Amino acid sequence: AKEQGKNNYKVFHSGMNIQSYRTFIMQNELRKAIEREEFLLVYQPRIDIETGTIKSAEALIRWEHPSWGTILPSEFIPLAEETGQIVEIGEWVLKSACKQNKIWQDKGLAPIRIAVNFSAQQFLQKDLIDTIKNVLIDTAVSPNLLEIEITESVLMGNETTISNTLNQLRKIGIFISIDDFGTGYSSLSYLRRFPLNTLKIDKSFIRDISTTSSNSNLLISTIISLAHSLNMSVIAEGVETEEQLNTLRKLNCEEIQGYLFSPPVLPKEFEDFLIQSQDK
Numbered sequence: 001a002k003e004q005g006k007n008n009y010k011v012f013h014s015g016m017n018i019q020s021y022r023t024f025i026m027q028n029e030l031r032k033a034i035e036r037e038e039f040l041l042v043y044q045p046r047i048d049i050e051t052g053t054i055k056s057a058e059a060l061i062r063w064e065h066p067s068w069g070t071i072l073p074s075e076f077i078p079l080a081e082e083t084g085q086i087v088e089i090g091e092w093v094l095k096s097a098c099k100q101n102k103i104w105q106d107k108g109l110a111p112i113r114i115a116v117n118f119s120a121q122q123f124l125q126k127d128l129i130d131t132i133k134n135v136l137i138d139t140a141v142s143p144n145l146l147e148i149e150i151t152e153s154v155l156m157g158n159e160t161t162i163s164n165t166l167n168q169l170r171k172i173g174i175f176i177s178i179d180d181f182g183t184g185y186s187s188l189s190y191l192r193r194f195p196l197n198t199l200k201i202d203k204s205f206i207r208d209i210s211t212t213s214s215n216s217n218l219l220i221s222t223i224i225s226l227a228h229s230l231n232m233s234v235i236a237e238g239v240e241t242e243e244q245l246n247t248l249r250k251l252n253c254e255e256i257q258g259y260l261f262s263p264p265v266l267p268k269e270f271e272d273f274l275i276q277s278q279d280k
């Protein structure tokens with residue numbers, strides 16, 4: 001139940017159906033996952049369309065359960081949001097991504113920015129700014145190498161609070177991007193009101209790209225112009241084909257992310273990409 005706080009434990013009762021039993025078991029396992037070191041991060045490169053080099057990466061969480069195997073975030077993030085555990089998991093993600101970035105920097109690799117996904121609940125924590133500052137200090141990572149991805153829905157809450165938080169993050173030097181752009185709300189006025197760096201065009205729009213001038217190309221072109229007119233850059237996610245890449249290049253999209261270049265990979269493999277990218 002949503003109203004249950006972070007430390008409240010659900011109690012199993014015999015009237016539960018299979019689905020809620022499954023949820024119950026998973027939520028209990030989730031509580032032990034950090035301590036048991038069952039989470040890991042995979043990294044998906046984002047490619048600068050113009051130069052073909054890697055400028056940044058998105059960190060994505062995976063859960064390796066000892067008996068269930070790999071569980072994708074689409075399955076367990078909603079459960080963690082329900083119990084409030086997402087806050088703790090989110091902090092683990094932030095810390096781990098920054099630690100990894102520091103390791104790459106210490107190896108002398110070209111600096112990249114790492115983008116981390118924040119759930120609404122996590123973004124709305126009162127001590128968010130302090131938490132982030134502390135992680136950056138502890139890991140000795142420069143704020144401009146951290147990006148926070150939030151969805152449009154996060155921006156629909158209390159305007160003053162959200163505006164304050166975003167302004168503080170920007171002042172520190174952290175980048176902010178809007179994930180899944182175009183799937184949420186019809187109001188675009190928030191783009192003007194909040195200090196945002198990047199729009200990520202949702203993969204559903206990218207999927208529809210075709211070389212013949214279609215409505216979806218027009219839509220993407222409009223989103224890109226809108227972003228540029230507001231001094232924001234654009235990343236296209238879910239880029240799987242050369243055709244999509246070529247269209248996005250023509251439309252002046254700055255960065256792409258997707259299976260065409262690489263799926264999210266383990267740190268070691270990502271490191272190899274960085275070394276190759278550096279040689280370009």
Ligand code: C2E
Binds near residue numbers: 059074203237
């Ligand atoms: P998202 O933030 O929109 O992440 C992009 C998703 O698209 C990822 O799925 C990625 O693996 C997948 N993807 C990348 N390239 C392609 C492509 O070319 N084609 C297609 N079809 N898919 C592609 P993933 O890793 O399963 O993550 C799913 C969602 O789970 C994420 O969507 C995000 O909302 C959430 N998530 C993942 N990691 C975290 C996290 O650390 N914290 C939070 N709060 N949410 C997370």
Ligand code: CA
Binds near residue numbers: 058117179
């Ligand atoms: Ca994302």
Ligand code: CA
Binds near residue numbers: 179200202203237
């Ligand atoms: Ca997305």
Ligand code: CA
Binds near residue numbers: 179180
């Ligand atoms: Ca998403």
